[in-house]
Amino acid sequence: GTGISPFIYTQNSLSLSVLFWGFFSSRYTVNTFFLSFYHVFTEPTFVSASWVQRTDDPDNEKIYVFFREKNSDHNREADPLISRIARVCKVDEGGSKRFFQNMWTSFLKARLVCGIPKESLYFNRLQDVYVMHADNWQDTRVYALFTSNWNSTAVCIYTIKMIENIFENSKFKGYNNNLPTPRPGTVRTLLFNIVKDHSEMADWVDSDPFYISTNNYTKIVVDRVQAADQRFYNILLLATGIKFRFLSSFAQKTLIVGSAERITAVNLQSCQEYSKSCEECVLARDPYCAWTNDGYSRNKFSLISLIALFPFSPPFLSFLQEPRNRTKREIPPLSSVHLRTVHSVPQGVPFYLSCPIDSYHAEYTWEQKGQKSPCLQMLTNCLHLIPSMSQEKYGTYRCISEEKDYIKVVGTYELIENQDPKKCSKSNTPDNWNAAPALIPEMTWITLLLALLIHSRGNA
Template structure:
């Protein structure tokens, strides 16, 4: 006995459907992700979290996640190996009401420093990891004001530089007195002058090491602040990069005591200078460090008032050029020596003339432009909120930068910086329930840890199995993480077949074995599916989309017709079966010089005898995300047994 299942769409009037896709890339366009996939794995929270923070040391297998009233230690290789540290709100002598949302986890001196809101009375704890099979333990607690915000919604950042902790967080419960400080450690507390910033939102801080010149090491601070220019044409916010010297201990007792003597700030611009059009809302920053500090690169994510996002790239060398040579905004006298902002061994000995410029004129006249200057590196209509950047050595021994961009809808876009424009390798949907709260890259293990309100996802960046059908598909992916070898598409090894710059598959023909695999008139052999269909009934054929950069067509009796895209499938719709509709159909995809047969069908005429018919009301489970169509009466499924 054979069983045939037919899905017929019965419409009032003409057979016509228009598919309106709301959440899938458009076929044949290279400015969208080439591959779309889902990753539903990860550690799920029992209760949704309003805020999460992750500490992940790539030298260890341990990851610490802070939520509301707890810190969890996870083994990244074993999701069942979990240890939970309760951190309820505490008062000076007794428990009090209110949540303790963990906001800071940093490796500081001899332990992990864990700080939380503690019912609007910030508190910090020391967490000692297990040593010599001893039990992990949390010891002494102390006041966390100036390290943790009072509520998780208040702006804050933190960074540990050797034996010192730096933080930007409000000193007052109403969110006021927000500034960047050295807050704890061996060097001594230093803070900002109250006039240096206006309603700031701190984004990130990064320490750039200079192995051969430790005295001149600096900490760069990225933030946005309210624009002092209130004219109608001025943008309300300005994005900034500031710097302070690591050795800065503040000024002498009579002037700028315990206040930065090296603080300077400059405008960070991203956009189209020739049109005076800028993305001014700095959203996130990721710094790619280099052994030679001048080659350290800053990737900055901006949003705009016209609902677009952009990525601009800056070099620390260019930033330093501005800080070392620009005039000081509003200062018209001769620049004193040493130049304001200069790092010196004893900042308390700086002359008053130098300190006065730092106090009264910390802003530089020149702007910091991106390396491409005339335009951002990447512009998108996606609402990106987080960025990380990995460096990968490809099979050609060249280093490539991979941008990992998180959208507000729980997706991660993987983009390679190669050639004249960015190439969007893939899109991975991690969560449909919440937006990304935090993101950490482990470059050694090639994984991305992403925190949501409902779970922690650990993403494998080397998903080479997604392109494992042939050498051509492995090369077309232009993924520096993957190359074609005798074992298939695998994590990159030197000598593997790969073409990151332009994805041309001619490199595959260097091997006779590869030539046989991808040739065959450049079409792969696929199994043909046979359907028996009655005359006069509507019918459709479906073809899976395995690359959104490809163009798909249906071929039948020497005639080609475009596919109708529906999410991850291409459809061919037949309003009513007639004699000329029977025969063989091929779904063909073409991407650059590579053409393949994705699916094959054979439609045969079937004479209905005693069909068993049941009517199913239309639901999105049958045909999901159809934008609009002529009035749909029903979806009829005929099950015919013979």
């Protein structure tokens, strides 16, 4: 209906329960009426709205709205958009028929700032907000996702106590006279003109970035998990260019990801991916999974942070609670399970070795006769290029990964000299690279050849 839904489905709008529908209407009684405040906005783009409940004082509950609007500062160096937070009383039904009919009487707004003032670094464009409610309403946290002009992303955290401090104590922008008692924006008063003409706070609600990334994230969801050390940790889930929503159930936690074409449910507890060994499970640092002496588990006590708090050794497993009805199994250490391949290669031919990349958090190196060389990473493979086989190039090569002081031998390769070129192991020679798509994807063939060419010239 008019005033409730936007004219087109792509137009930005908000909805918040049946008591606060959209940002332009309120249904607090049987008769629906619309409260308008277009005069306090400048080309707004609404991002989110949240109703923060106060069990000890329900009549004083507030609704907070997060939005972007056009910046009135026309300075060339100023960002054309600024972010704001607005507050309105939940019980605000608008003014009387004589004064400010169909208009909010408690509406206030303040600038929402995320940045590092000392470095003149600001993220001015609010993209998304996630509100994590607490038992004490003042401890409720607002996780706000911002972007900058150069498409960097930052997450800033605000508490409702911080926000309320600005609305309750800040001066009104552009108003220099003494304020009446009680303060405008808290209860009805005949001096509604102050709220109407000076609804913006002079002080800003500001915070330093909690997280900064060069990725252009647009959506944020925050979850809370309990770790093996009994402490609670907040998990940030960020997305680029898609819409998602977090749904939690007793059985499992699911992330609902939506786009214009489809909606997908992503299980956040895919612990079976780390079923090979304890090392693999812990190094994954998946906050939704844990490892016990009987295997992986979707335990509520996850291993988050233990990899950073303790050395990588089995003793910390004693912190975990073992799940019931699980079959115990013996699994050899991951460091002892690796590939061993023998290649017979004649002298004078180029050759390469490849081992799989199990973790992108690890650092991979090649070792041969005590000498270490860096890994040439090609998507899911770690390569070692040999421009021309010579006597000193033969021997044993080991592909080694190191992550958080945990060292693992991923693969061992033996290169032996072949006196008969007709019986050469050609699977890893340039002439037969096209026959090994599993080792080198098509898009990397040219890159690999160029790398080999550059490396060969450098050693000429």
